[in-house]
Amino acid sequence: MEPFQLKEQPIPHFVIDSWQKLVPGLTVGFSTKKGGVSQEPYATMNLALHVNDNQEDVITNRKILADALGFSFDAWTSAEQIHGNHIEIISKNERGKGRLTREDAIQVTDGIVTSESDILLTSFYADCVPLFFLDPIKKVIGLAHAGWKGTQLKIAEKMVETFVTHYGSNRDDIRVAIGPSIGQCCYEVDARVIQPIQSTFSMITEEMIFDKQNGHYDLDLKKLNQQILIQAGILPNHIEISSYCTSCDHHLFFSHRKDHGKTGRMAAWIGLRKED
Known part of the structure; x- marks a missing residue:
């Protein structure tokens, strides 16, 4: 069953209904x-500042989304992603960083985690894999940006370890959703990508890497991240995977590959609304 449900109002966006029902006050999508x-x-809902879109338009878009989610724009918090595996714990001191400028964002970071309410964690995508993390018992939330480099660097595993070591999460409680991203159907890569992937992971299967017999391969980053998470101790039934492909479903999503590099970015978000 598709975990991401499309809502048309007040703007078109996806939510993980099952998570939002599980934790009162949670918004995730x-x-x-x-x-x-x-x-x-960049038409029309580009949410990233690094793609040469008009800065004021991006900020307006961010405010539109924050308002749709019932969050103050002051809570919008984001990092300067570099396709790495560095993770930052977000406290009230970091609340709001990156909402107006790249220079103010949390630097050199592809994973963000918090247990604080009234912080809207955000990260940006146009084919890479968004990973959403939730411990509903400890009320810990997180996002990770996993392109092929972040996947090869096991950012998914590092996020799990951060939940366990920093917050005392039980692995059996952690839930992960693998969001809309480019599917194996559209993600053709060459040896430059496949060789480091194969050298890192022993559990690679032909299903994850389809050899096209011409020096190119179709790579399934969603399934690869699923296996990394299982090896990190996440229960298989606590991992949900979106069937949406950002390239195939072009009417809904920006795609770096389909749009030949000149395109906008969607945002993944997760946040706990402030208790009354």
Whole structure:
């Protein structure tokens, strides 16, 4: 069953309904490319500042999304992603970083985790894999950005370890959702990508890497991250995987590959609303 449910109002966006029902006050989901003010080739809901879109339009889009989620824009918190595996714990001191400028964002970071309420964690995508983390018992939440480099660097495993070591989470309690991203159907890579992947992972199967017999391969980053998470101790039935492909479902999503590099970015988010 598809874990990400499309909501059309007040703007088109996806939510993980099952998680939001599990934890009162939780908002978690993934944006579409619709509902904003950006112009082509970023039309219309580009949420990233690093793609040469008009900065004021991006900030307007971010405010539109925050308002749709019932969060103050002051809570919008993001990192400067570099396709690495560094993870930062977000406290009240970091609340709001990156919402207006890249320079103010949490630097050199692809994983963000918090147990604080009234912080809206956000990260940005146009084919890479968004990983959503929730410990409903300890009320810990997190996001990780996993392209092929972050996947090869096992950022998914590092996120699990952060939950366990920093917050005392039980692995059996942690839930993970693998969000909309480029599917194996559209992700053709060459030996430059496949060789480090194969050298890192012993559990690689032909199903995850389809050899096209021409020096190219179709790589399934979603299934690879699923296996990393299982090896890190996450229960298989606590891992949900979106069937959406950001390249195939182009009417909904920006795709770096399909759009030949000149395109906008969707946002993944997760946050706990402030208790009254």
